[in-house]
Amino acid sequence: MIRLEHVSKVYKTSTRPALDDVSVEMEKGEFVFLIGPSGSGKSTFLRLLLREEVPTRGRVYVSNFDVAKMSRRRVPRLRQSIGCVFQDFRLLPTKTVAENVAFALEVIGKPRNTIVKVVPEVLQLVGLDGKEDRFPTELSGGEQQRVAIARAFVNRPLVLIADEPTGNLDPDTSQDIMLLLERINRTGTTVIMATHDHGIVDSMRRRVVELSFGKVVRDDARGVYGVGR
Amino acid sequence: MRTSFVFSEVVTGLRRNVTMTIAMILTTAISLALLGGGLLVVRMVDKMQANYAGKLEVSVLLTNDVSANDKDCTQQPCAGLRSALEQTSGVETVVFQNRDEGFERFKRIFEAQPELLKLARPEAIPATFRVKLEDPDRTDVIKQAFEGKPGVKGVDDQSKFLERFFEGLNGLRDVVLILALIQAFAALLLISNTIQVSAFTRRVEVGIMRLVGATRWYTQLPFLIEAVVAGIIGAVCAVGLLVLGKAFFIDRITRNLTESGIIPPVGYLDILIVSPWLFLTAIVIAATTGYVTLRLYVRL
Numbered sequence: 270m271i272r273l274e275h276v277s278k279v280y281k282t283s284t285r286p287a288l289d290d291v292s293v294e295m296e297k298g299e300f301v302f303l304i305g306p307s308g309s310g311k312s313t314f315l316r317l318l319l320r321e322e323v324p325t326r327g328r329v330y331v332s333n334f335d336v337a338k339m340s341r342r343r344v345p346r347l348r349q350s351i352g353c354v355f356q357d358f359r360l361l362p363t364k365t366v367a368e369n370v371a372f373a374l375e376v377i378g379k380p381r382n383t384i385v386k387v388v389p390e391v392l393q394l395v396g397l398d399g400k401e402d403r404f405p406t407e408l409s410g411g412e413q414q415r416v417a418i419a420r421a422f423v424n425r426p427l428v429l430i431a432d433e434p435t436g437n438l439d440p441d442t443s444q445d446i447m448l449l450l451e452r453i454n455r456t457g458t459t460v461i462m463a464t465h466d467h468g469i470v471d472s473m474r475r476r477v478v479e480l481s482f483g484k485v486v487r488d489d490a491r492g493v494y495g496v497g498r
Numbered sequence: 499m500r501t502s503f504v505f506s507e508v509v510t511g512l513r514r515n516v517t518m519t520i521a522m523i524l525t526t527a528i529s530l531a532l533l534g535g536g537l538l539v540v541r542m543v544d545k546m547q548a549n550y551a552g553k554l555e556v557s558v559l560l561t562n563d564v565s566a567n568d569k570d571c572t573q574q575p576c577a578g579l580r581s582a583l584e585q586t587s588g589v590e591t592v593v594f595q596n597r598d599e600g601f602e603r604f605k606r607i608f609e610a611q612p613e614l615l616k617l618a619r620p621e622a623i624p625a626t627f628r629v630k631l632e633d634p635d636r637t638d639v640i641k642q643a644f645e646g647k648p649g650v651k652g653v654d655d656q657s658k659f660l661e662r663f664f665e666g667l668n669g670l671r672d673v674v675l676i677l678a679l680i681q682a683f684a685a686l687l688l689i690s691n692t693i694q695v696s697a698f699t700r701r702v703e704v705g706i707m708r709l710v711g712a713t714r715w716y717t718q719l720p721f722l723i724e725a726v727v728a729g730i731i732g733a734v735c736a737v738g739l740l741v742l743g744k745a746f747f748i749d750r751i752t753r754n755l756t757e758s759g760i761i762p763p764v765g766y767l768d769i770l771i772v773s774p775w776l777f778l779t780a781i782v783i784a785a786t787t788g789y790v791t792l793r794l795y796v797r798l
């Protein structure tokens with residue numbers, strides 16, 4: 270499903286590699302936590318999957334895309350099969366909840382009748398039915414993140430990438446978001462989540478890949494955040 | 499391609515920076531109106547050249563003495579000059595026009611200017627041979643052969659006068675086109691700038707579009723269409739300016755010349771024929787400027 274082979278990434282403006290000879294494989298339907306201290310390369314890892322960055326060395330495969338080598342022209346296809354959620358939600362303030370979700374389908378050319386059908390479905394899935402006409406400013410942080418998840422999931426991606434999705438939320442709300450991500454994972458979607466949140470990682474008991482200075486230093490099938498440290 | 503989506507993006511885009519949009523449209527309009535003016539001059543010159551082609555004559559003006567005394571060109575030196583002209587190679591026809599006929603013709607041409615007619619006397623009009631040549635450019639032959647001969651007052655070459663007139667018009671055309679070019683450059687910079695501002699104000703939106711896998715077309719088309727729509731509105735304004743210019747300006751200052759048939763009038767039909775070029779220019783310039791701007795200055 271997702272495979273990195275000896276991937277290194279050195280940003281032009283820095284001397285230390287952000288990722289250093291990383292090789293990992295993730296199966297379809299897995300739920301993977303990506304942990305590590307700040308600056309260890311988690312976001313870089315995720316950006317390589319999206320082809321927001323290209324690796325300096327090594328190869329990246331997502332589904333049947335050879336991500337590092339593919340032509341720019343095919344990048345939209347790759348991104349259409351990956352959903353993304355971020356710490357800062359990234360909603361459009363001028364659009365309502367339903368419009369924000371529909372936007373993701375409109376801009377990839379989905380027909381109107383598909384959009385009016387699937388948007389209410391996904392809003393129900395994330396528990397936002399009844400709030401479709403609100404604007405992002407009229408929602409709590411947790412609700413805004415649900416909109417973002419709905420937008421990421423509405424096109425039924427193969428992979429959902431979440432970069433610290435609970436970073437701005439209180440523990441209870443974070444817990445709700447994790448339940449939602451779990452539910453999405455149960456539909457067969459691979460979920461990769463970068464996080465600093467000990468509690469969440471410890472309570473979920475899922476695969477944990479730990480990065481440190483750009484290297485994979487731990488890969489536990491049912492891990493916790495910080496064993497023996 | 500969801501047209502309704504692209505359309506609503508364009509409308510919000512143009513409304514978002516109204517002042518820039520207006521500046522862009524006005525500059526484009528003035529530039530295109532100047533271009534249109536230049537094209538109208540070109541059309542006028544073409545029409546005049548077509549009008550005069552084949553009609554151009556060399557006039558051999560006769561002296562006062564001949565004009566006054568030899569009404570039918572039966573005496574010397576008039577009769578001799580006529581046969582000499584007819585025998586010159588390259589001459590198609592020779593028509594003699596005596597003083598009275600010349601005066602009639604003068605009155606017809608200038609009937610719109612009674613003030614001028616009041617001042618004119620038949621005595622000022624010489625009898626004339628109107629010589630038509632097979633090749634209208636070979637007027638020098640006549641001039642060299644007949645200028646200074648007894649009975650000849652002078653050789654008047656219409657083509658030389660017209661040439662000077664066309665030179666004037668072509669100069670006018672060049673000035674107008676250079677102004678159009680300068681203005682077009684300003685329009686180009688404004689279009690480029692507007693797109694950059696527009697792309698900056700929409701960077702969050704475009705970021706999301708890219709992230710969810712929108713193609714380049716989808717992210718860039720709204721900007722391009724924005725520029726092209728502004729260009730088209732500019733072209734509409736330019737045509738409007740030309741129509742107003744014709745009705746209130748050109749018609750007034752050229753009325754005398756057009757009524758006497760010296761120059762052809764600028765018609766609404768001429769503007770109609772010129773305007774597709776203005777639209778085409780507007781679209782091509784807006785689209786290429788937009789495209790290049792997006793490629794070079796805006797990383798979408």
Ligand SMILES: Nc1ncnc2c1ncn2[C@@H]1O[C@H](COP(=O)(O)OP(=O)(O)OP(=O)(O)O)[C@@H](O)[C@H]1O
Nearest residue numbers: 280281282283287306307308309310311312313314
């Ligand atoms: N665009 C960039 N240009 C240059 N250096 C970068 C860039 N992005 C990240 N880096 C560097 O790469 C390293 C890894 O950054 P990355 O964002 O992947 O870390 P992270 O694990 O996501 O950190 P955090 O937990 O704080 O989000 C850091 O040293 C960072 O300074």
Ligand SMILES: [Mg+2]
Nearest residue numbers: 311312313432
């Ligand atoms: Mg990060």
